[in-house]
Amino acid sequence: MxxxxxxxxxxxxxxxxxxxxxxxxxxxxxxxxxxxxxxxxxxxxxxxxxxxxxxxxxxxxxxxxxDGELAAAVLKVPLVLDAQRLAAWTGTREVTPEGLLPDPFLACAELGVPSPSRLHLLWVVAVNTGMLRISRGVATAGPLALSAELPxxxxxxxxxxxxxxxxxxxxxxxxxxxxxxxxxxxxxxxxxxxxxxxxxxxxxxxxxxxxxxxxxxxxxxxxxxxxxxxxxxxxxxxxxxxxxxxxxxxxxxxxxxxxxxxxxxxxxxxEGHDAPTGAEVAVFADLGGTELVDAIIKRSAAPSAVTVWLESRSPEAAARELVGIAATGTAGQRGTVGTILEELGPEAEPPLREALAEPSMWRYAASWLHIRDLPAPPLTPADRTWIAVDTLASLVQLGKAAEAMREFDALEPGEDLVRVVEEMALADHPDTVAVLDLLGAHHSDAAVAKAARKAAMKTRSRRS
Known part of the structure; x- marks a missing residue:
């Protein structure tokens, strides 16, 4: 805020x-x-x-x-009532060059306001909302007339x-x-x-x-x-x-x-935060998993829609549907599914254990199980590199290139990023070239960018 x-x-x-x-x-x-x-x-x-x-x-x-209940409640707020009293008390009165009352202690005494600081808050509210108008050094009644008839x-x-x-x-x-x-x-x-x-x-x-x-x-x-x-x-x-x-x-x-x-x-x-009403997210409860994932990717679904969607079905059912999408989908879909799956606890284990048999999903499933202290196959450095490539590819496909760059920079400090580029080039991932092209075109470190362009060219040659 x-x-x-x-x-x-x-x-x-x-x-x-x-x-x-x-x-x-x-x-x-x-x-x-x-x-x-x-x-x-x-x-x-x-x-x-x-x-x-x-x-x-x-x-x-x-x-x-x-709205009607809220509007009626506004007229009963003590601050609002006191601001109205202050405006009525002020009537037509000269103010200081700063647009303030010349004797705040008099106003406090006559209105029963506990302190000049409280009076100043009331004055600010009265002036800024239109209860009072200040012109040429004089305060007069403003255009706002609060009453139950106000729309x-x-x-x-x-x-x-x-x-x-x-x-x-x-x-x-x-x-x-x-x-x-x-x-x-x-x-x-x-x-x-x-x-x-x-x-x-x-x-x-x-x-x-x-x-x-x-x-x-x-x-x-x-x-x-x-x-x-x-x-x-x-x-x-x-x-x-x-x-x-x-x-x-x-x-x-x-x-x-x-x-x-x-x-x-x-x-x-x-401030740009996601703060929906229940009615705004209720429509997402009945969406299929693919519809939800696609809506998130297109940014037509607020993040809070995920909460409603998950709470409308059992964890196991939700996980099974999501795993099916990720196993056959794009990196962007896998990345989105992965963040949703992180919201589920051990009760969603069966579908994640079944996902260990899926070529494009098993590494994520193993990581998910490990984090929850459940038995799972170990991940090799090459597996972790594959996940890194997939994560960056997901961010690129979601239109988050800048976030992808930050994610890459967080992998290893300093000169080690060149080594990471070389390891990514060896990953058996369909989006390796796209990720290397991104790094080659946009990374701020000239050595990293050069290594990525070189790796992308070699990867293309191997796959042609």
Missing amino acids: AKSGNTGNVFDLGELRRLVGELGAGPGELRAAVLDAVGATDAVDDCDCPDCGTEVLSFPPVELAA HRAALEFWDGVVMDVLDRADESLTGSAVVDDHLAEMLATMYAVSEGLSTVTLVKGILQSHEVACEARPAEMRELAAALPGELESALALLGYCGLIELSEAGRPRLTPLGVWAVRQDLIR
Whole structure:
């Protein structure tokens, strides 16, 4: 999400899975909380902008409240009510050159607002949403008139603006806790991923872990932060409740309100993340395996569609259908199937064991079994090279050339990449030449590119 001062990753993905697991969440919720495969990371070729190539997260499908219910709830949010009171109190009034009230303490006293910082948040909301208009040093009533007669979509557009104003304040001390403000957006995204709510203990653990990794905090700082954070988080959650974003579940855990779910989803979508509604992904449940794989390859299916598809059939049935597609399909189909199979546990073993007899699939099946500590034939270095070629070919066929280059560079450091190219040339894989051509044309290391072009030429000669 945007609007967090922290430019590092969101909660560490493995840590997030562990923390959510402490709540006893089901496999489907964990699977969809963060999906770092099946197209979860797309890089834009030939683009130097800092946002390109950043990780795209996939969140579990949510059920949104009806627009009418949400619109009515907007009018009851304490922040919104106080912003309305501030606008009415202001009437027509001169403001400072910065467009602010000249005496915020007077407004706080007369309106019962607890602090100038809270008043400033209300002022920002009132001005930015159109409750107030500032012109030539004077604040007057703006064009927005909030009432139950306001069209539902207009009320929700207003609410979206309110939440953006709130989250933008995280850069200027929204909650009174620097570390909560720094990780606010990722905390809300995590709560979005676990609809039943997260305990404050879990939230504290997540923030501490994220802060330690992203900010490289020293042990002394972490000890001090661990002592102060529970109290700071409690105050921050109270403020977020005042802003209409957080409520307590029946179990007493902080969770997003229906308005919070709607607003966080809007922000996730703006940031390019996959945050569907249940209705949007329900259509994928009845697709055949081939249709699903093809839809993912064509990018007409969001990653969360995989969760719905898997949950609509038994693990063994899903695995058997997918293995059949991969055994006779292209590298792109095998790569897509492979990422889906990673979501399945040992209960899908029978079809994967049968796949050991398939020439183009057995190496993946053996790797899948090994990872789950199940008996499987060993993979030789040549087998691993074949998988590397297949993986790169899959990425190329999926239109992810830049990701393929990064995948290749991760195989071996430095000069050893030339050796990897030579080993790839010996792989008995139908797409070896295509992969070598890609490396020869686009790899940034001149020695690697030259070795790939030479290897591609030799491979063509051998196969002609």
